[in-house]
Amino acid sequence: MTHTRTTRLERGRSALGPALELVHTGRAPTRAVLTSELGVTRATAGAVAAELEALGLITVDSRPTASAGSQGRPSHRLFLDENGPVVLAAQIHADGYRTALVGLGGRIVATESGCDTIPADPAHVLAEVVASGAGMLERTGRRCLGAALAIPSAVAEPDGEALNPLHLAWPTGAPVRRLFRRALADARIPGVTAGIGFTGNDVNLAALAEHRHGAGRGARDLLCVASGHRGVGGALVLDGRLHSGSSGLALEVGHLTVNPEGAPCHCGSRGCLDVEADPLAFLGAARRAPGPEGSLLRQATDLLREEYDDPSVRAAADLLIDRLGLGIAGLVNILNPDRIILGGLHRELLGADPERLRAVVADRSLWGRSGGVPILPCSLDHNSLVGAAELAWQPVLDDPLVVLEEGAASG
Amino acid sequence: MTHTRTTRLERGRSALGPALELVHTGRAPTRAVLTSELGVTRATAGAVAAELEALGLITVDSRPTASAGSQGRPSHRLFLDENGPVVLAAQIHADGYRTALVGLGGRIVATESGCDTIPADPAHVLAEVVASGAGMLERTGRRCLGAALAIPSAVAEPDGEALNPLHLAWPTGAPVRRLFRRALADARIPGVTAGIGFTGNDVNLAALAEHRHGAGRGARDLLCVASGHRGVGGALVLDGRLHSGSSGLALEVGHLTVNPEGAPCHCGSRGCLDVEADPLAFLGAARRAPGPEGSLLRQATDLLREEYDDPSVRAAADLLIDRLGLGIAGLVNILNPDRIILGGLHRELLGADPERLRAVVADRSLWGRSGGVPILPCSLDHNSLVGAAELAWQPVLDDPLVVLEEGAASG
């Protein structure tokens, strides 16, 4: 009993995790490339693939593949098991929440959204979120291996308090991770034990998702900047791992100075990115008052898309692009990423005038002339949600044999 | 012949490198703690230690240790072999150069300095530097495993050009790494092949040295800020590895805005850290003209130490501390390090009024109130030099068996 456990935890095929990660991120479509990517012999790669298949995580298609092309015996193709286990991912945002069951590869199996107005009691919201997930699990009959939550706030490590849940009407410092774990424990979802239940900042998790499955694939040092409702968020993925700082508070980029004569900010300075390049700032620059319905992001996006011909809108867009570019240039000087991805309003601004933004960044970053950093729009739907799922999948990617634990509890 | 080679390169005791690193950084004083730190059995740790001893890298002292204290059989103590191999480290700075032979553990075995005025031809300087190192190797009879160079300039990866060797009178973009390697190859130092010859920014390497052997030991995310002559440099060590960005240009912190009404900077903005918090700025704030002799750092340091009673000097120090604190706070918001180390003039400013700097950083960083980041002065002599040695040692720390290569070539 204990014997098999220790054996499994400490030894175990060391290539199992890397192999699953390669399939998970789409870098190992066949067993042959899995062999070369892992740097092992064909025999080992075969054993690893067989073991992952036995764990119910991938499928090995040995039938003759129709895809021709090169010479030699065609390699067996590797797929993520479409009926394999899932994780429960949830996102809370200004307009409500969204939950999803997410399989390996960032595949959304089922999703729900609800609750337009978020009550001030986080425990209540989280119970509703977990109930939504439990319902989807019930209906789909999937096995659930973990759960994670994305929130629009800095998340303090190691305990996961929400430090600035500004547009959630939640109390500052709310112990969101603990509340989420308790909600999960109360719901008694099979497979999801109280030990699981990660929580992270939504922009951080979006960056993680884009890095693994979206526009950030292949980047080594990936910087993401996004603005969803109020303020500006940043995230950084280094060597495939999210850098959230020693206490989870890294990449609070909102207080870079981008306009010395700008509006005062609650941080004590003036002209911060937070108040100069978010949806509200855009509406203000275009001399539109924020309307009562729809999120600020939606109002700003609609304005940008539908009235870009209007000179005042265009001027506002140019102004925000210049400020955003200044902020990004500052980050480039500090972080020197090899790719930048923009989300939310900033994605729209990039779409409106890509050249202007790239020119500003190249001009104001120290070494911008030599090449320039690629700046791309984010490319995934629900990327924060998928990123939360990545968080929940991480233990499995680190050691796929964990799926054997609690195996009897699967629903 | 080739058999042993492949065996050595691909397999080999996986714990060998980590074990050497533990002894190297002083975290494994005895075999017992080596066992627990590595998380292996006593038997394995014993075999690993014996192998490292056989490689001539460490010595295992099995004699009865005089140090008593705890109960039970005293553990064998582990030392770095004092007569073991060394690497050649060199640093070029505004006042000349310094070379050293550095053993494991950052121990400087021999050192030389020279050449007060650096000629404009880097190849000439590097030849002189290498000749100095070769001389020391000759005299000491040590075996040399590698060589590395620290320069006061951003170093572009992957080729190692000096991008802004401002106070060296070297041409911008000089291929320093290539020139250094050529100088090494020309000198035909046994053991140092042309394949070795790393180059890095001096502040980056100082940070690496402080992380492993100095005030940064134990930090997970370490930020260093220093000002030596002109401008301000930064460096970041994440999870024990230097983060120099995708093209080596990270942590160019000199162009953070710290004084919106400040002096114009060549980057196009105004009030940049570079021109507001370096030795020249300090002299200016104290209304002293830079003198003809001694580096700017020395002049500023002398002024700060010897005339701190002078109100104008004290006011200048306070001003620079405030500006520096603003810049550091910005970096804290972006990087969220768990420790900060200051070098050069900034180390002196910290020493002059530690509380003022810590207060400014805590006040202007977003989450500074909750604890506050420890800010410490750097603690090593010649930390850039030791950091360069770390670079040269890295291949050995990654796989200690490389010392067997070129073994016959040892002098």
Place this chain on the structure above:
DNA sequence: CTTGCTTTGTACCGACGGTGAACAAAACAC
């Protein structure tokens, strides 16, 4: 000094993962 107790080092065995080689299989080229 002798007898425990505790901690560490060593010798040995067994388990197991991975390599390497030989062989079989599945495609294309001629």
Place this chain on the structure above:
DNA sequence: GTGTTTTGTTCACCGTCGGTACAAAGCAAG
């Protein structure tokens, strides 16, 4: 059809590491 190329599979061998048993070296108590 016969080669050639690439891939999958089987199997023997080797090395590393875990685990156990035992010896060694100190302190503590009598």
